[in-house]
Amino acid sequence: MSSSPRRKFSLEFHDEDTFSTFEKGEKDGKRDEKPPMDSALQKEGDKFRLSIGINEAFLGKTQGNGGKAPDNDSKDGYTRDRIFNAVAKENTEDLAGLERFLQRTLKKLTNTEFKDPDTGKTCLIKAMWNLKNGMNNTIPILLEAAKNTDNLETLVNAKYTNDYYKGQRALHIAIEKRNLQLVKLLVENKADLKVKASGSFFQQKQKGVGFYFGELPLSLAACTNQPDIVEYLLNNPYQRADFTAKDTQGNTVLHALVLVADDTKENTVFIINMYDKILKMSIQIDPEVKLEDVCNNDNLTPLKLAAKLGKIELLKHIFRREIEEPEYRHLSRKFTEWTYGPVHTSLYDISSIDTYEPDSVLETIVFRSRAYNRHEMIVLEPLNHLLQEKWDSFARLIFYLKFILYILYMSIFTATAYHRPLDGQPPYPLQGTTEDNLRVFREVIVFFGAIYIFICQIIYFWKRRPSLQILMMDGYFEILFFLQASLLLCSGIVYLAGSEVYVALMVFALVIGWVNMLYYTRAFQQTGIYSVMIQKMILRDMLRFLLVYIVFLLGFAGALVSLNRTAPQEAANSTDSGEKEEANSYSSLYLSCLELFKFTIGMGDLQFDENLKFKHFFMFLLILYVVLTYVLLLNMLIALMSETVNKVSNKSKNIWKLQRAATILDIEKFLPRFVRTKLRCGLLLPVGETEDGKTDERWCFRVEEMQWGSFGKAQFSINEEPGDKEKVKLKQQKGSREQKQETNDEEVPLNSMSTNPSDDEKV
Structure with missing residues (x-):
């Protein structure tokens, strides 16, 4: 028994216009040709139409009119081209008889003959692409005709069928056009809010600008900064969008916002506002659902996805999100414990951040992220x-x-x-x-x-x-x-x-x-930063220098060996042993490379066999090599290293912290579980109340910060007085125990003296 989903079939009525449309498609080569085979029989395939056609002429036989189809006036007939042209030009007069034509011929606007054979585009989608001043007056006519032919929901939710735009519907286009009026019209007419535009056009791209906006209508509206449409989709009385719905990659609307973020100033402002708006609306609709805890197909929450992709501005906002509105305060991840002038002590919620939990944000940044700004994320608080x-x-x-x-x-x-x-x-x-x-x-x-x-x-x-x-x-x-x-x-x-x-x-x-x-x-910080600079110079400057230097070295060594082989006899007749030794310095490629390397470090000797046939050209090649390597390449290497030091000096400290973070997490990973539990950072503290009125306890990490821009701003804080009361309390308890012990030590001899009078007192 096949496990594939059941395919729905539809009934269509065909006439001569229908057949001419199909024949046109065959002549245009849009239908698959019969594959060449030895036999006239073709293998049966599964790419068949989901519609069953009935010839209209058959009705004539059943009605006793000699097997002829019912008479239709050619002026009242509608084909795909006529309807498409009418909606493209917003010609409402030409569509005046469309509804009567459909009722008389028992046809529907979603029949195969009325769709684009390449894309599956319907007349409604065609009208959506051809708006004038935000509207196309043929749209209400099409909807009314579909409604009266019992085809409204099918037409409104008809989709593109080709791989490039697969799944796109009229609602996606209305949202892309930023047209709230059309969105309302489609939703009122039974538009499905769970549809996905999953074609290749709507997927993420490795390079260049992509058009991935979460596939779902709600995600598309959110990622294109349309808060009015987002609010309508979530709060309309007909069909509310599901804010936990996932696309083909398992991403919710919050995941889609993370993916669209690009850390630019304009983008960051609207992404943050939209993220918080949807988060608050989700609490209004269903307080039980924790939207930020929903994972995608890669088992990543929106927070972890932002960390993995290096969306540093959004990540910083989520870390520091502090909401003072009482009904939404439990959505905060940062709580001001106390303030005193510019000094702030903040409690950061480290749930899903600390390595105590599996697949934490820290581990994601250090070990799983490939973002170029990992060293910048690691220095964010907390x-x-x-x-x-x-x-x-x-x-x-x-x-x-x-x-x-x-x-x-x-x-x-x-x-x-x-x-x-x-x-x-x-x-x-x-x-x-x-x-x-x-x-x-x-x-x-x-x-x-x-x-x-x-x-x-x-x-x-x-x-x-x-x-x-x-x-x-x-x-x-x-x-x-x-x-x-x-x-x-x-x-x-x-x-x-x-x-x-x-x-x-x-x-x-x-x-x-x-x-x-x-x-x-x-x-150690100083030696760690120095090591980072060495690493960068080796991986950047030295590798590039060596690549160019090896090309010069092999080229000149090969040339000098070839010149040296032209005069072996003259070199042999020489009686000077020193000259003979010099002549042998370039007798092989290996020896020539060693001799030329000496020139590179300033230790070479320009003396060579005077009996060489091309000694002047030999000298010219040696001088040219010295100029290109010792003078040019080495000085260029020094300049590049100086530039690298200037560029990396500002980043070296953060890169060192990233390297040390990897070391810390590796050490922690090898510790037994009970030791890690005992060494867990942070404290379990009450930070307010949950949405149901219970005490909101979070595992928090305390950070003292200087915020010079906070003067004159009324901020909500948990404690009225500043200071770490817990440490003071512990010190007081310790001090009271020590003082009590000292008092007992002092009272013991006094009591013994008072209860045991001396001999003088007895007398």
């Missing part, structure tokens, strides 16, 4: 102070411990490489001496350390699956650690195989291991 508290409370101590262990490991690694055996072939036998046992012990530590690093990096790449962009932003140390461990493991395998090549692999891993020491500079 993320900035939240990460700092995690660092101060547990991450710093663990990171310092790992740093010390890595220094110890690299010291052992260096000692192992330095004190390697020099006699014999690997693997070296155990001699039983103390020195030899110590050597083996060091090798075992180094080898197991490499296994540990290798496994950790495999887990990182498997869980995080970072893109190249994320690796370049967060630093290339993950790649270097993986390379270090891989080389060391390969060195161990080659050692056991009995080859001395293990020494080269081990030494290369040693070099990379000491370079990886820069990873631990992110624990």
Whole structure:
């Protein structure tokens, strides 16, 4: 039994005009041609029409008029072209007999003959595209004709059928035209508010400007800044739009607003206003539904989607949303605890933000987002102070411990490489001496350390699956650690195989291991920023320089080798051994590259064999190489590095914080659940009342801020007096306990003296 949805069929009446329309389509090549086959029989397909046609001439036979169709005046006949031309020109007079024609012929405006064969466009959609002064007077005529032929709902909800505009209906066009009057007219005439325009035209594009507006009528109105239409769709008495409805990607209207946001000033203002308006209206319509908690097909709420896509202005607004209206106050994510002049203490709701919850906003920004402004999002409040508290409370101590262990490991690694055996072939036998046992012990530590690093990096790449962009932003140390461990493991395998090549692999891993020491500079701000600048210069300037330099090096080396091969005999007859040595400096491509590299760093020598046949041209090539590389490329590299430092200096601090955030979250991820629960940041505090009058308790994070623009503004705050009363209360309790203890200590000897009088008092 087929699992495909059931297809609805419709009944159509056909006449000569209908057949001529179909034949025209065949002549125009719009219908599929019969595929070439060896047999005259064709394979049966599933692309059949959803309409059953009845020949009108058949009615003549049943009515006893000799098998002829009923007589129709040609002036009263309507074809697709005639109707389309009339609605395009707003010719109401030409459509005066349309309703009578449809009733007489038992036809409907949604019949196949009245639709565009390529797109499925109906006369109503055609009229929607041809408005004059916001209206087309043929639209009421079409609706009235459809209503009297029992075809109103089908006509109003008729859609485009081609892949490009698939799903678009008259209501979408009315909203796109920003015409509230037509929207009301269509909704009053049974327009469906759950329809989706899901054609390729309405999908997101990787590059260029896209036309994705959420597919649904409500999303389209919201994303094009039409609050009057949004309010009508949600509050009309005929059929209310479902604000939780999802499109083909699972996005609600709030998700669509996030996707449309582009962080420009004009766009941000209307997106924020529309976002809050829909959020408040959702509470009015259904207080039980939490619209911001609805996830799309990627399991992302609007907040997490904004974080993943880097919509920083909207993300900042959601973090700082503070609504003072009592009926909507529970929608706030920020609460002013107290104010004193410009000093504010704010309570930020960190639900779905902190890593205590799975797939948090912090993890989304650090590990899943590919936005170019991730380093700017990570310094927004409360993320900035939240990460700092995690660092101060547990991450710093663990990171310092790992740093010390890595220094110890690299010291052992260096000692192992330095004190390697020099006699014999690997693997070296155990001699039983103390020195030899110590050597083996060091090798075992180094080898197991490499296994540990290798496994950790495999887990990182498997869980995080970072893109190249994320690796370049967060630093290339993950790649270097993986390379270090891989080389060391390969060195161990080659050692056991009995080859001395293990020494080269081990030494290369040693070099990379000491370079990886820069990873631990992110624990300190100054060294962390310096490391970021080094990283940017290597990834930007050095790579571009090396690419151009290698082209020059290989080109000139190949030319000089070719010139040197033209005079081998003259060089052989020379009695000067120094000249012979110089002649051999350009005897191969490898030696030529080494000699030219000396020129690049200012250590080359222009002396060469005087017996060369093209010695003057040889000298010219050497001078030209020096000018292009030593003079031009090196100075250009210095200029580029200086420019990079100037550009990156303002961003380096934020990039360093982003790199440190990744370190903090990695450390936290490896902690046991009960430890993470104990170290959870923030406090569970009452911030007001919910919509049903109960106490609204949130897990909040307290941030002290300076807001110089708040003077003269009446702001609602939870506490009247400023100050952290909780800390003061704890100090008072601690002080009272200490004071009580001191009082008891003082009272004990006094009581004993009063109850035990001295001998003098007894006398």
